[in-house]
Amino acid sequence: MNNIKVVKAEQLKSKPDANSLGFGKYFTDHMLVMDYSADQQWHDLRIVPYGPISLDPSAMVFHYGQEVFEGMKAYKTADGNISLFRPDMNLKRLNASCERISIPQVDPEVLLEGIVQLVNLEREWIPEGEESSLYIRPFIIATEACLGVRAAKEYKLLVILSPVGSYYPEGIHPVSIYVEDQYVRAVRGGTGMAKTSGNYASGIKAQEAAKQDGYSQVLWLDGVEKKYIEEVGSMNVFFKIGGEIITPALTGSILAGITRDSVIALLASWGIPVVERQISVEELFEAARQGVLEEAFGTGTAAVISPIGTMKWENEQISIAGGQTGEWSKKLYDSITGIQKGERDDHLGWRHTIS
Template sequence: MPIQLSIQRAQQLKAKPDEKKLGFGQYYTDHMLIIDYTKGQGWHDARIVPYAPISLDPAAMVLHYGQAIFEGMKAFRTEKGEILLFRPDKNMERMNVSNDRLSIPPVDGDFLIHAIKELVHLEQDWVPSEPGTSLYIRPFIIATEACLGVRASYQYMLMVILSPVGAYYSEGIKPVKINVESEYVRAVRGGTGHAKTAGNYASSIKAQEEAKEGGYAQVLWLDGVEKKYIEEVGSMNVFFKINGEVVTPELNGSILQGVTRDSVLQLLKSWNVPVTERRVSIQELYDASANGTLEEAFGTGTAAVISPIGELSWEGRVIQINGGVIGPIAQRLYDSITGIQNGTLADPFGWTVQVETAKA
């Protein structure tokens, strides 16, 4: 990774969008970060430049063989006007796990955090202050070498773009209806399920579309071999509270190691709430529902933080969870994580990293 970072400022700045109507991923800031990789030279030419389209050769290997990984992070503005990042070191760790699986050269996480802080500092006026809003940070890497040979690319481009986003729940947190996917498979052990790579999301779209046609917000993925053990819900990790104990599928090589997932585990343990990482079958959930011990279910991820589940449908059998309202554990987790992120609650874990907010 380079030590020097150059900055080229945009000559004309965009008008800022209405913070009350941001949505998700609809607006982009004035600048972006680019770092190139060349075999034999390593990562080089780190630069912050005006946001603009990029040029790719039609034979760029990402377009043909899918070498592409990404991360999702956020910057939050506190009531005091400070800007905080949430656990960026964990995103860097996971990025290199994804890089390794896709045969992409590793990045220097410390330097990339530094560069992202510089980019957010430059774009600090884009960090919204409305309740529930944030600045979404999307780092990604693509293979750029022009070659039709099936091998790892010798050239890559790392980019970071920023997007102000609105509150995920515009009308408050409401449990969603989930369809248990019995036909399509998200991932198998030995594949790329543990990596945050573009292809995983492309292959999930078909099931999501069919679920939405049936009136469901997302799909619950089962394992790809026996199709009986729970893996993820949509693009989120998933938790269940059964008879007083919170359980979540163990990391097995096909499940993404979520930053929010890890945060939830640490919070629950600090509260002395029983929590276990293990295999969880869909039949176990339905049995727990039948005997009255299935108390809560929720997904966890960067975008929504906590997404409560109020209904599951599996092979025509529908169960309700907690009367279709958010449970106390899910609510406490949501309040605690968002409170730490926006600075209204103390951060006993040292999760937040402050960005310099003096005028760029």
């Protein structure tokens, strides 16, 4: 597909200081846009200058929440090329989210070609620091002007880019986690398996309370019994208990993380099995009391691997791995980021290279 229309920005922005990027604060000069209508389907894929979009006040996204998004990254590799990490998985998950929210699915090959062209155009925005990358945010919103509880007939897909540093100020240092036992994020049969904004909006209240108490993130329990561990607000979670690595099973209310899948596959390639099962918060804290909770870490596109140093549940706080970065957290982080940046052998074929 070579007919992507490109309208270049007349005036380019100044690049931010690579040492103070933060996460999601700066945006590049251009964005990718595509429209959907019932008669034309997805059409008019184009690259245009980054800027505001115009929507009718009755656009259905504002009233009924039809929205899905993804998170990807582009990296400058050791050989001077640009790479994406498993973009096919992200686009597969985008379409799974679309299916759950009744949004028309997108041709992944067409969208990937558009993303590649956009990233190539903005290649000078890709930072080169150890924990830096170019974050890619595809999202789809319902734009039809109508007040009616049904699937919209018009949508807009956009892809914006943001040069980022570490997601957490701590970087690859342990974070503190608060186990939420009042509010719930999702239930089986709901939208927990979809990457849709409502899932994140429902978690803000608990996240605010956790931060007031000095914790970085919220760990969610299942929405029915408030007993079984599900995921952190922006990450899937893994625990090493008595030598065994465990992660909550995908039961329909947990997002199927790309990094989660990568960790399981990478460990398997090293001959280390991961047990996917339900694990209760009581089991986890009892393991800590018995001294057999050896390590805990979160996984996600934004943070990659985030060691967990402390956790609080009810009135009890536990320290994990002495509050230090664990062996597997460090090894997995180094391996995945090394593959992403072309510094390690891509023996599982995950790197999508843009020359």
